Amino acid sequence: MKLITATQAHLPEIKHIAYETWPATFGAILSEKQIAYMLDWMYSIPSLTSQIEERGHVFILAQEGDEYLGYVSYELNCNGLPKTKIHKIYLLPASQGKGVGAMLINHVGEIATENENKALLLNVNRYNKAVGFYEKMGFNIVGNENIDIGDGFLMEDYIMEKPL
Numbered sequence: 001m002k003l004i005t006a007t008q009a010h011l012p013e014i015k016h017i018a019y020e021t022w023p024a025t026f027g028a029i030l031s032e033k034q035i036a037y038m039l040d041w042m043y044s045i046p047s048l049t050s051q052i053e054e055r056g057h058v059f060i061l062a063q064e065g066d067e068y069l070g071y072v073s074y075e076l077n078c079n080g081l082p083k084t085k086i087h088k089i090y091l092l093p094a095s096q097g098k099g100v101g102a103m104l105i106n107h108v109g110e111i112a113t114e115n116e117n118k119a120l121l122l123n124v125n126r127y128n129k130a131v132g133f134y135e136k137m138g139f140n141i142v143g144n145e146n147i148d149i150g151d152g153f154l155m156e157d158y159i160m161e162k163p164l
């Protein structure tokens with residue numbers, strides 16, 4: 001297993017993994033229309049490019065042989081604070097439950113510490129079972145946030161934080 005930093009050339013692969021993973025993750029939580037709206041908003045190639053080039057997000061891919069299993073994206077010093085925000089973490093359904101998610105979170109934690117950040121921070125849908133994964137990884141729920149994302153859609157999130 002290798003962890004590599006994604007470049008522009010990897011963006012179609014990231015988009016592909018998202019489209020494979022989101023229906024299984026959110027099918028029971030969000031409407032089909034909201035899933036399609038959010039995928040288009042966050043995973044078009046121009047949107048991914050702007051996340052990397054303008055918003056300081058770094059994407060790390062987990063690679064096994066020729067195959068990409070999933071990705072995490074993070075942003076150091078989010079909102080000018082010494083905290084690293086994990087914006088996205090998605091593994092293909094067949095690659096979940098094998099320790100890869102823990103490896104990605106720990107990797108980002110190491111990078112955050114090297115950059116003198118004191119905590120990892122993320123938003124997660126309140127009904128996503130990933131909440132249990134984050135708790136296992138040492139995150140605590142520190143708040144609730146309902147975000148209006150347009151077109152009548154809402155994100156109902158917990159804010160979770162892990163001290164480093």
Ligand SMILES: CC(C)(COP(=O)(O)OP(=O)(O)OC[C@H]1O[C@@H](n2cnc3c(N)ncnc32)[C@H](O)[C@@H]1OP(=O)(O)O)[C@@H](O)C(=O)NCCC(=O)NCCS
Binds near residue numbers: 125
């Ligand atoms: C959430 C996700 C990233 C976790 O990665 P993973 O590789 O499946 O998880 P791991 O195998 O590394 O699990 C690490 C530990 O957390 C535990 N864990 C995993 N999922 C859990 C859950 N839902 N509830 C409680 N514990 C959980 C595992 O048992 C493991 O514990 P152990 O160290 O005692 O064995 C992955 O399952 C995924 O991509 N899910 C779908 C997408 C998603 O929901 N992303 C998050 C969006 S905010």
